Each structure stands twice: as structure tokens, then as C-alpha cells.
Amino acid sequence: MGKGAFSKVLSVLVLLSLVITACGATPTATPVPPTATKPPAPTAAPAAPTATKAPAAPTAAPAAPTAAPAATKAPAAPTAAPAAAFNWKKYAGATISYMGIKNANHDFIISKLPEFEALTGIKVNGEVLPDAAFRQKLPVELQSGAGTVDAFATLPSYDALRFANAGWYEDLSKYLNNKDLTDPNLDYKDLWEACQNVLTVNGKLIGLGYQSDAQVLFYRKDLVQKYNVTLPFNDLASFEAAVKKIAEGEKANGIAGFVARGKAGNVVYPSAPYIFASGGAWQDASGKIQLNDPKVIAGLEFYGRLLRDYGPKGVEGFDVFGALDTMLQGKSAFWSDYAGNIATLLDPKQSKVVDTIGSTTLPGGKGTAGSWGTAIASSSKKKEAAWYFVQWVASKEMEIKMAQANLPTCRTSAWNDPGFLKNSPKEWQDAFQKSFATGVVNGLNPAVIPVPQVRDIIGTIVLAVIQKQDVKAAADKAQADALAVIAAAK
Amino acid sequence: MQYVRTTEREAVGRGHSRSEGFIDRNAHSLFITPVIIYMGFMAIVPFVYTLWMSLHQWYFSSPQPPLFIGLGNYYRAFFEDTRHLEAMVRTFQFTFAGVGIELILGTIFALTFNREFIGKGLVRTLFTLPMMATPIAVSMVFVIMYNPSMGVFNYFLEQMGLPAQDWLTNPRIVIPSLLAIDVWQWTPLIMLLVMAGLSALPEEPYESAKIDGANGWQQFLYLTLPLLRPTLVVAALFRAIDAFKTYDIIYSTTLGGPGTSSETLNIYIYQTGLFYFHIGYASALSIIFLALTLGMAVIANSVRRTT
Numbered sequence: 001m002g003k004g005a006f007s008k009v010l011s012v013l014v015l016l017s018l019v020i021t022a023c024g025a026t027p028t029a030t031p032v033p034p035t036a037t038k039p040p041a042p043t044a045a046p047a048a049p050t051a052t053k054a055p056a057a058p059t060a061a062p063a064a065p066t067a068a069p070a071a072t073k074a075p076a077a078p079t080a081a082p083a084a085a086f087n088w089k090k091y092a093g094a095t096i097s098y099m100g101i102k103n104a105n106h107d108f109i110i111s112k113l114p115e116f117e118a119l120t121g122i123k124v125n126g127e128v129l130p131d132a133a134f135r136q137k138l139p140v141e142l143q144s145g146a147g148t149v150d151a152f153a154t155l156p157s158y159d160a161l162r163f164a165n166a167g168w169y170e171d172l173s174k175y176l177n178n179k180d181l182t183d184p185n186l187d188y189k190d191l192w193e194a195c196q197n198v199l200t201v202n203g204k205l206i207g208l209g210y211q212s213d214a215q216v217l218f219y220r221k222d223l224v225q226k227y228n229v230t231l232p233f234n235d236l237a238s239f240e241a242a243v244k245k246i247a248e249g250e251k252a253n254g255i256a257g258f259v260a261r262g263k264a265g266n267v268v269y270p271s272a273p274y275i276f277a278s279g280g281a282w283q284d285a286s287g288k289i290q291l292n293d294p295k296v297i298a299g300l301e302f303y304g305r306l307l308r309d310y311g312p313k314g315v316e317g318f319d320v321f322g323a324l325d326t327m328l329q330g331k332s333a334f335w336s337d338y339a340g341n342i343a344t345l346l347d348p349k350q351s352k353v354v355d356t357i358g359s360t361t362l363p364g365g366k367g368t369a370g371s372w373g374t375a376i377a378s379s380s381k382k383k384e385a386a387w388y389f390v391q392w393v394a395s396k397e398m399e400i401k402m403a404q405a406n407l408p409t410c411r412t413s414a415w416n417d418p419g420f421l422k423n424s425p426k427e428w429q430d431a432f433q434k435s436f437a438t439g440v441v442n443g444l445n446p447a448v449i450p451v452p453q454v455r456d457i458i459g460t461i462v463l464a465v466i467q468k469q470d471v472k473a474a475a476d477k478a479q480a481d482a483l484a485v486i487a488a489a490k
Numbered sequence: 491m492q493y494v495r496t497t498e499r500e501a502v503g504r505g506h507s508r509s510e511g512f513i514d515r516n517a518h519s520l521f522i523t524p525v526i527i528y529m530g531f532m533a534i535v536p537f538v539y540t541l542w543m544s545l546h547q548w549y550f551s552s553p554q555p556p557l558f559i560g561l562g563n564y565y566r567a568f569f570e571d572t573r574h575l576e577a578m579v580r581t582f583q584f585t586f587a588g589v590g591i592e593l594i595l596g597t598i599f600a601l602t603f604n605r606e607f608i609g610k611g612l613v614r615t616l617f618t619l620p621m622m623a624t625p626i627a628v629s630m631v632f633v634i635m636y637n638p639s640m641g642v643f644n645y646f647l648e649q650m651g652l653p654a655q656d657w658l659t660n661p662r663i664v665i666p667s668l669l670a671i672d673v674w675q676w677t678p679l680i681m682l683l684v685m686a687g688l689s690a691l692p693e694e695p696y697e698s699a700k701i702d703g704a705n706g707w708q709q710f711l712y713l714t715l716p717l718l719r720p721t722l723v724v725a726a727l728f729r730a731i732d733a734f735k736t737y738d739i740i741y742s743t744t745l746g747g748p749g750t751s752s753e754t755l756n757i758y759i760y761q762t763g764l765f766y767f768h769i770g771y772a773s774a775l776s777i778i779f780l781a782l783t784l785g786m787a788v789i790a791n792s793v794r795r796t797t
Contacts, residue, residue, distance in 0.1 A: 008517060015521060132745070136764050139551055166551035254639070264747055313638035316748040317659040331639070450549070453766040463749045467661065488768070489549045 086183045091385040092121025096150040098374075098389065099127050099141070101134040103320075104343040105211040105372065105407050106153060109393055112401070116392050122385050131266075131319065135452060142168040145379040150386040154375040155213070157368075157442040160201045162449045163375075169206040170376040175387045176205065186391055187413075195371040195410035198442060207373025208394035209410035210402070211340070213444065214436035215273055215367050216359045216428065218327060218335040218345065223250065224358070232360045236277055236302055239363035246333040247310040257310030259332035260303070262318045265455030267303065267462045269368070269444050270336050275299030277364025282446035289446050289482050291458060292475040300458070300475075304465025316466050328352060336362060339432045342425070343406040359428040361435050369439030371410055408432055448482075450489035457482050544774035550767030563774030573750060574758060574775065578782075581754040584665060585733040588672045589726055595673065596680025596725070597718075601710075603681070604688050621678040629742040632671050633658065636743075658744050661751035668752055671739050676732070680725050687721025688714075720794060727790040734783055755779050 100106035110126045117123055129137060135158075141149045143166070154163065163169055175181050176188065188196075195209030217232075224231065227246050233239040247257025260270045275281070280295030290296060307315045312326055320337065324344060327335045330353045335341075344350055345357045361367070374390040376383055392398060399411040403420035406428075414420060421429075445451050446458075457478045464474035513520065544563055548556035567574050603614050620628070635642045636657035644654040657667045691714070699709050737756040740746065746753030746761065753761075759779060763772025 008521075012521070015524060132765075139767065140764070143550060162551050166553055168551070264745075264749070313654070314656055314659040317744065449551075450766065456761075456766075460749060467749075485766075488547070489552070 086185070088120045088183075088388070090120075091382075091388060094121075094382055094385040095123040095125065096380075096382050096386050096389060097125045097127070097148060098151045099129070099134070099138055099149050100153040101155075102128045102130045103338070104340050104405075105402065108402055108405055108407060109210075109398075112398065116389065119392070120388055122388060124389060130321075139163075139168075142166070142377055142379065147377070147379050147381040149377050150380040150382050151374055151376055151389050153372055154207050155370060155372050155444070156198050156201060156206070157370045157444040157447070158451050160206065160442075161447060162451060164201045164204070164206070165449055168378055169201070169204065170378045170380065170383060171204040172207065172376065172387070172390070173205040175384075175390075181384060181387055183391055183395065185396065186394070187396060190396065190411045190413050191394070192371075192410050192412065194369055194436070194441060195373070198369075198371045199373040207375035208390050209371040209373045210394045210399060211372040212408045212410045212436060213368070213370040213372060214339050214408065214432050214439055215270065215337060215362060216339045216342075216431040216435055217362050218337070218341070219358050219360060220330065220333050220353060220356050221358045222356045223255070223333045231358075232365070233363035234365060236274065236364050240302070240306065243306060243310050243334060250333065254331065256312040256326070256332040258306045258334045258336075259311055259315065259318070259323045259326045260307060260336050261320055261323050262307050262311070262315040262462070262466065263322070264459040264463075265452065266319045266459070267300075268446075268455045268458050269338075271300055271303040271458075271462065272440070272443050272445075273336070273362045273364065273367045274303045276366035276368075276440055276443065277362070278302065281440075282443065287447070289448060289454070289486065290479070291461065291482055292472070292479040297461070297471060297475050300461050301465050301471055304462040304471075307462075308466045308468070316463060327357075330356075339428070339435070340406075340408050342428050346406060346425075359425065359431040361431050365438060367435035367439035368443040369436045369441045370444045446482075448486050448489075450485050453485050453489075454482050457485065540773045540776055543770055544777050546770040548768075548770040550769050556770060559770075563771050564778070566771065567774055567778055573753075574755075576750065577753050577755045577758040580665065580752070581734060581756075584669065584672075584736065584754055585730055587665075588669050588676075588733045588736075589730045591669070591673050592677045592680045592729055593722060593726055595677045597684050597722070599677065599681040600684035600688055601714075603685060617681065618678045620675045621682075623675065625675065625738040626742050628675055629671060629739050633743050636667060658752075659748050661748055664744060664748065664752045668739055668743065671743070672733065672736065675739075676729060680729060683725040683728070684718065684721060687718050687725075691717050723790065723794045727787065727794070730790070731783060731787060734786065755782075 100109065106128045110128055113124050113126055138149065138152055139162075142152075142163070154160070154169075176186075191209055192212060195212060199205060199207045199209055219231070223246055224242075227242070227249060229242045229246070233242065243257035246255075250257075261267055272282070275296050276299070278295045278299035280290075280293055280297075280299050282289060282296070284290045284293070312331060315322075318326070320341075323335060323337060324341060326332050327341075327345060328351045339359070342357075342359060346354055348354050351357070374393045376386045376390060380386055394410070396411060396413055399409040399414035400417045400420070403409045403411075403414040403417055404423055406424045409415065415429075415433075446454055448454055461471065461474050461478050464471050543556065545558060545560055546556035547559050547562065599617060603610060603617075634640075638644060638654060638656050638659065641657070643657065647654055655663060658664055695713050695717070696709060699713055704712070735756055736754060737760070740752055740754060740757050741760070744752045746757045750758075755775070756779070759772050759775045762768050762775060
């Protein structure tokens with residue numbers, strides 16, 4: 001082949017590769033299809049044992065072949081039978097995208113998506129991501145305004161100020177009040193008041209709650225008995241004494257006294273109750289953040305010290321899954337975290353401590369109270385279909401099922417459901433109710449706009465405690481940094 | 491000239507028109523044009539946009555439009571942001587340490603595989619495998635191995651009677667631990683490049699050296715190394731540019747932690763831009779990062795030219 005022919009062949013190849021790459025590129029984001037996730041064991045399993053009473057509450061009958069308004073009633077339904085005239089299949093054939101954060105409640109929602117599809121004919125591309133990835137991807141999708149996300153999970157204490165400021169929430173009150181679009185059985189008043197309030201930002205209803213968020217102290221019953229520890233702990237000092245006793249006693253067995261999240265900004269959520277128990281708060285009366293307030297430092301210092309002296313090795317790198325794994329393996333006596341983790345701790349497929357795990361209120365008796373809700377993106381192009389999804393997640397039927405799977409919910413009817421009352425440990429229910437009732441509403445994070453960065457800044461204070469550096473200096477620096485960041489984020 | 495003659499011949503043969511001749515003569519430019527347009531959109535436009543954005547201050551979710559602040563971001567990056575400067579120092583440390591170790595080890599392996607021994611082919615393939623593995627998968631396996639309570643490395647340390655280490659959660663050991671992952675994965679690249687260089691070395695100097703009575707070590711020091719120098723510089727340059735940009739290993743193991751002790755420039759830019767949402771400032775940091783990488787390449791190139 002001559003030189004000329006070679007360059008011609010080369011140019012043809014270049015053109016071809018251009019064409020191929022242009023054809024191959026898919027412009028839209030393709031979220032993971034919902035049915036790909038096998039129903040995660042912890043949530044699906046517990047629903048089975050309560051077969052004695054009513055079967056797990058049926059949804060408005062998916063068996064109806066046409067969009068007949070009178071849904072066929074299933075027998076012995078514990079909830080009010082679905083009334084006539086609500087057309088679930090109005091938007092059949094639509095496809096919406098949903099993005100949630102990875103925890104037991106959301107895994108449960110994803111596992112139930114086929115039911116939603118059968119009920120409404122709406123296909124849901126659901127994507128559940130771990131914390132860091134979710135927090136990074138969701139704002140990018142919402143900001144792009146391209147409508148790639150229709151419904152998403154939102155935690156107001158983390159998102160509300162920032163998302164509301166950016167105008168990413170769709171006001172749901174107009175859908176809620178629209179009789180054509182809202183199931184009459186939705187029973188909005190059945191939702192806990194706290195869940196309703198938390199999800200109302202600047203007068204706008206931004207989401208329907210389905211997961212109530214409170215923290216409890218998980219503990220190993222056998223160790224607590226062995227060392228004669230009295231629960232609950234009314235103050236932090238007695239808690240520390242108990243942790244110390246167990247840690248020293250169980251050192252040879254490789255069991256730590258206390259485990260909790262230690263990695264960077266992850267510490268904010270579990271350390272909040274200790275700050276509140278020390279008399280501190282994230283912000284002062286005027287709303288200004290106060291990271292170097294002595295009581296805040298005391299709380300963070302307590303938390304960090306416990307991790308440092310009685311925590312497992314490498315605890316500074318633990319996010320929620322690291323701490324969960326430690327507890328599942330039975331390698332710690334106490335764990336302070338989100339109450340919904342009980343579902344995983346009671347799952348025989350994953351947990352070694354199914355029979356020995358207990359729950360109680362947090363040391364010092366203060367907690368946090370929040371709620372996750374499903375929101376609709378203002379840039380969504382399928383808001384009505386997304387609204388159907390939002391209602392379904394928050395519906396009585398779904399909430400009752402969620403409760404029966406040992407997950408904290410937002411509805412009085414779910415908490416009173418006989419299946420739930422029978423299935424879930426009484427001790428846990430009490431701990432949760434007390435913790436939620438006394439919890440600082442939305443105290444899970446400082447109420448600022450640039451939440452991710454401020455969380456990381458707070459993480460540096462706990463790290464200074466763990467690494468035995470000057471905590472006061474770290475707190476002062478954190479306060480200065482936080483003020484600068486908050487000012488720049490307008 | 492030969493090309494022109496060909497087209498003329500073709501033109502004469504075919505009963506041509508003027509446009510046919512034009513296409514024939516400029517075929518190479520015409521075919522390249524789509525690629526240039528494509529590259530233009532894919533590479534140049536984003537770069538110019540980043541440059542433009544680096545002159546603004548913009549918080550990603552803010553409803554307000556970006557605010558023009560001139561070189562304010564650059565000033566902040568160099569004179570006010572200690573975290574940035576620390577990340578820069580760490581990145582240079584990581585790069586030079588990593589490339590240095592990889593060069594030494596890679597050369598040793600290359601020299602070893604230059605000789606003949608039984609099973610050479612198989613062993614050489616095995617040594618090349620780390621390079622083929624997905625960085626994220628590699629990082630995940632190393633995270634498990636580095637686990638302080640359940641990991642394999644601490645198990646071996648304890649068997650040998652040494653104290654168990656925190657590895658990725660110890661701010662002093664985290665960078666060497668990450669370097670271990672990097673060295674494990676990328677030494678084969680250096681090894682392959684040096685092997686290529688070795689195979690191109692002439693035989694005659696070695697024969698003369700043997701006649702003159704040089705032993706193996708002297709041959710290596712005075713013959714092999716100087717002859718290999720261009721190869722080594724190229725290999726080092728390749729590897730340094732990539733090591734400077736290391737992201738996947740750090741993201742999937744520590745994400746810059748604990749605190750900021752393993753935070754390199756790339757990770758810091760990611761955090762600033764996509765986690766904290768300071769897009770303007772992150773754009774400025776990216777431009778600085780690009781300038782640093784280019785600077786390194788230019789310096790290394792001039793070193794290569796003078797050797």
C-alpha cells in the first residue's frame with residue numbers, strides 16, 4: 001500500500017469511529033432498573049411471621065383489570081376499604097425516576113416498586129445510592145433542570161434550606177388539595193404532626209413523610225447483664241463509666257465498648273444528642289452557628305473521647321455501614337445511631353446478635369427528631385405521575401407494611417398496627433417514641449444552607465479529639481471556617 | 491510530488507471536474523475536519539468555559555447568577571487557602587515518592603526479566619496483571635486487607651509479633667498505605683517500558699566491556715543506566731503525570747481522610763466543586779492544577795532533550 005492509500009484508510013477509520021461514538025452515546029441518565037435489586041433480606045423477611053392476624057395489609061386491589069373505580073376489597077383489611085372513584089391508573093404507561101438514599105426504609109420502598117407498578121401502571125426507575133454518592137448526585141440532577149429526577153427522598157434538616165433556596169422543591173399543597181389527584185384514603189392527618197411540620201418549609205409543603213427519624217442506643221443485653229449495668233443512662237457520666245467497665249472487661253475478647261460513626265461529616269448526626277445532653281445547641285438564639293460554644297465542645301469532646309478510648313480500631317474511618325458492621329458482628333457493646341437500623345440488626349441473615357440486641361433511649365435523654373419525605377422536583381416533567389408515587393409511599397398501606405418490617409414510620413395508624421406491635425421489640429418502640437418525643441426537631445444538622453461543608457468542618461473537631469490535638473483551637477478554627485462558608489453560600 | 495502525479499493520473503483517466511480534483515487533493519484535510527470540530531466541542535469549549543467560570547464566584551444551588559470577581563479565586567487559592575497548599579505539597583510528595591519507588595522496582599523487574607529462566611513467560615505475565623485490574627476493585631480489596639481488626643495485613647503483623655497498624659485511618663501511615671496500592675498497580679507499567687528500552691540496547695558496548703574486564707555491576711552502572719536514561723525519563727514522565735492526577739485510589743479508600751491527611755489536589759477539587767458546590771473556586775483550582783501538570787511535562791521534556 002502506498003502512503004496516499006494509507007492516509008485515506010486512516011481518515012476513513014477516524015470518520016467511522018466518530019460515527020460509532022456519536023451513535024453509542026446515550027444522552028439521558030439511565031438509572032438502575034428497580035427490579036434488579038433482590039428484595040433486601042432485612043425488610044422483606046419480618047412481614048411473613050405475623051400471619052396469625054390479618055394478612056399483611058393489602059393495597060387497593062391491583063387485580064382490577066380495568067380502571068374500574070370500585071376496587072375489589074380484600075377480606076379483613078385492617079385499614080378502611082378503598083372508597084370508590086379514585087382512579088389509580090390515571091397515568092398508566094408513564095415512567096418516572098426516583099432517587100433515594102440507601103437505608104433500610106428506602107431498600108424497602110424499592111422492593112415494593114412492582115406493587116406500585118401493578119397498582120398504577122406507572123413504571124418507576126428507582127435508584128438508591130449510599131450517602132456520599134446520593135448527596136453529590138441529587139443536587140447536580142436537580143440543578144440541571146433537565147427533569148431527569150421526578151421524585152426524590154429528602155431530609156429537611158439536611159436539604160430544606162438549600163433546596164428551597166434554589167427553588168428545587170415543588171409545592172405539594174396544590175396536589176394534596178386537588179381531589180382529582182389525591183386518594184381520599186390518604187388521610188393526611190394520620191401523619192404525625194412533627195412529620196407534617198418538618199416537611200413544611202417557608203409555608204410550602206415540600207414532601208410527604210414516610211420515615212420518622214430518631215436515634216436510639218443499641219446495646220448487647222448479655223454484656224449489660226454480665227456487668228450489671230442499669231439502663232437507661234440519665235447522664236453522660238454514668239454512660240461513660242459503663243462503657244469503660246465493659247470495654248476493659250471485654251478487651252481480651254476484642255469487643256469494643258462503644259462504636260459510632262467517626263468519618264468526617266458523618267459524626268454530626270450521631271453526636272448531636274450528646275451536644276444536646278451537654279446543654280448545647282448547633283445555633284444560638286439568633287440562629288448563628290456556635291461551634292466553639294463550650295457546651296458544644298463538651299458534647300463533641302465526649303463523643304470523640306468515647307470513640308478514641310473505647311471504640312474499635314479504625315473508627316475514624318467509619319461511616320454508618322462501618323459502625324453497623326461492627327455491631328452486626330457483635331464487636332461492640334453499645335451503638336448510638338438511627339433507630340431504623342434495628343431492621344438489619346434483627347435480620348438473621350446478616351446479624352450475629354439477633355437474640356441479644358436491645359434498644360434504649362440515648363444517654364442524657366435528649367435526641368433528634370426528623371423525618372424523611374418524598375418530594376417532587378420542580379423541574380420534573382411528570383409531576384402528576386410523581387405525585388401518585390409520593391402518595392403511595394406515604395399511604396396507610398405502605399406505612400403499615402413498613403412498620404411490620406421493623407422500620408420507623410410517620411403514621412399513627414402504622415404505629416398502632418397490631419402486626420407491628422406484635423413483631424417489633426416493645427423495648428425498641430418505647431425507646432423510639434420517647435426519643436422522638438423529646439428530640440430536638442431537625443436537630444440532626446445545623447440549619448444552614450451549605451450543609452455538607454459545615455458537616456465536614458464539624459467533623460474536624462471530633463477528629464481533633466480522637467487524635468489528641470488541641471480541641472479548643474480546632475473548634476475556634478471550625479467556627480471561623482463555618483461562618484465564612486455560610487456567608488459565601490448565599 | 492508522487493501524490494500529485496497520482497491524482498493527475500486519476501483525473502486524466504476519469505473525465506474529471508474541478509471539484510473532484512479539489513476533493514482528491516484535499517482529502518486529508520476534509521476527513522480531519524469532523525474530528526477537529528468534535529475535539530473542539532469536547533475539549534476546547536469545556537476548557538474555555540472552566541476558565542471563564544474560574545473568574546466568578548458561584549455557589550451551585552444559589553438562585554443568583556455567578557458573580558464576576560476577576561482573579562479573586564486565584565488569589566484565594568495561593569494566599570489564603572492553606573488546605574489547598576497542603577494538598578499541593580501532599581500531591582507532590584505522593585507523586586515523587588510513588589514514581590521513584592516504581593522506577594526502581596520496575597527497573598529491577600525489567601532487568602530480571604531480561605534474562606532467561608524457567609517459567610519466565612508465566613511470571614512476567616503475572617507481574618503484568620496488576621496493571622490490568624480495575625482501580626476501584628483493587629482499592630476495595632486493599633480496604634478489606636487494610637481493615638484494622640479483620641484485615642490480612644494486621645494478621646500477618648501480629649503473627650510476626652509486630653503491633654497492628656491503623657493503616658488507612660492513621661494520618662501518618664495513610665499516604666504510605668496509599669502509595670503501596672499505587673506502586674502495586676503501576677510498577678508493571680514502568681517494567682514494560684523499561685523492558686522495551688532494554689531490548690533496544692546495542693550489544694557491542696557490552697562485549698567491549700566484558701573484554702575490558704568489567705563485572706556485572708559495573709556494566710549496569712556505566713553502560714545500562716546511561717543508555718537507558720531516555721527510556722527512564724519517558725517512563726517517569728508518563729507515570730508522574732498520572733500519579734499527579736491520582737483520584738480513584740484515594741476516592742474509594744479514604745476520600746482524603748482521616749481529616750485531610752490523604753487529600754491530594756484532585757480530591758480537594760472534587761470536594762470543593764461537587765460536594766461543597768463552590769463551582770467558581772473549583773474551576774480556578776482546576777486551571778491551576780492543569781498549569782502544574784503542564785509545567786511538569788514541559789520540565790520533564792526539556793530534561794529529556796538534554797540527556
